[in-house]
Amino acid sequence: MTAQKDGQFVRRPLIAGNWKMNMDHMQAVALVQKLAWTLDDAGHDYDRVQVSVFPPFTDLRGVQTLVAGDRLRIDYGAQDLSDKDSGAYTGDISGRFLQRLGCTQVLIGHSERREVHGESDGLLNAKIRAALAHELVPVLCVGEGLQVRNAGEHVSHTLAQLDGALEGLSAEELAELVVAYEPVWAIGTGEVAGPEDAQEMASAIRAHLAQRYSEEFAAGVRVLYGGSVKSSNVAAILRGADVDGALVGGASLEAEEFAKIATFEKHLVTE
Numbered sequence: 571m572t573a574q575k576d577g578q579f580v581r582r583p584l585i586a587g588n589w590k591m592n593m594d595h596m597q598a599v600a601l602v603q604k605l606a607w608t609l610d611d612a613g614h615d616y617d618r619v620q621v622s623v624f625p626p627f628t629d630l631r632g633v634q635t636l637v638a639g640d641r642l643r644i645d646y647g648a649q650d651l652s653d654k655d656s657g658a659y660t661g662d663i664s665g666r667f668l669q670r671l672g673c674t675q676v677l678i679g680h681s682e683r684r685e686v687h688g689e690s691d692g693l694l695n696a697k698i699r700a701a702l703a704h705e706l707v708p709v710l711c712v713g714e715g716l717q718v719r720n721a722g723e724h725v726s727h728t729l730a731q732l733d734g735a736l737e738g739l740s741a742e743e744l745a746e747l748v749v750a751y752e753p754v755w756a757i758g759t760g761e762v763a764g765p766e767d768a769q770e771m772a773s774a775i776r777a778h779l780a781q782r783y784s785e786e787f788a789a790g791v792r793v794l795y796g797g798s799v800k801s802s803n804v805a806a807i808l809r810g811a812d813v814d815g816a817l818v819g820g821a822s823l824e825a826e827e828f829a830k831i832a833t834f835e836k837h838l839v840t841e
């Protein structure tokens with residue numbers, strides 16, 4: 571079970587929905603509105619479990635208007651950002667623009683960007699710095715492909731990604747860092763890593779952060795799992811003491827299903 575002390579989670583769980591390239595600006599408003607209603611009907615306690623959505627860039631203004639206008643507790647962020655703040659960078663999106671649109675978080679280094687756009691650790695390090703410069707919480711995505719997993723090199727591979735992206739950054743700068751472990755072979759495949767796989771990697775990430783920075787810093791970093799998370803498997807995955815939430819793709823596109831995932835506590839069976 572996600573670590574608790576005196577009935578409170580050690581780290582506030584985060585259930586995040588990465589919509590990827592889905593939902594236009596009208597569909598986005600409808601989905602966020604339905605999600606808010608569904609969570610309210612379920613009596614969701616946002617102070618206990620944070621809920622965030624990551625829509626496409628084109629949807630952010632509409633989501634901002636709805637969230638602000640209706641004073642919703644759903645947080646939102648962007649799926650990427652430029653490592654530059656402004657200038658002749660066609661197609662890039664500045665962290666400053668995202669912050670002005672009310673984004674509080676930003677995904678960095680999702681495997682689909684590493685693969686499709688060839689994003690290097692150096693570029694991801696620059697993107698983290700850009701996020702921090704604009705008060706955006708970096709949600710750093712790491713994880714291995716099937717070949718690496720089958721070779722038994724998944725832990726070293728994932729920790730090397732972590733080191734590459736965090737190069738030169740201090741614990742103080744990274745105070746709000748979130749890490750999302752996403753085994754690439756489990757993304758969009760229905761093939762979900764077992765709870766023990768999620769806990770193994772979350773624990774390895776936390777131990778590595780403790781070694782790289784300090785135990786105190788590592789204890790405060792939220793580590794999420796992503797890869798075919800559904801309402802049917804989220805409770806088992808979040809039983810891991812080092813697993814603090816989920817980065818959900820396909821299942822976040824349907825309000826009821828995503829709300830069931832966010833209210834995972836209702837499905838947790840205490841041992």
Ligand SMILES: O=C[C@H](O)COP(=O)(O)O
Nearest residue numbers: 588757758797798819820
């Ligand atoms: O960012 C989300 C992950 O890529 C997981 O996506 P999925 O839940 O569709 O497998």
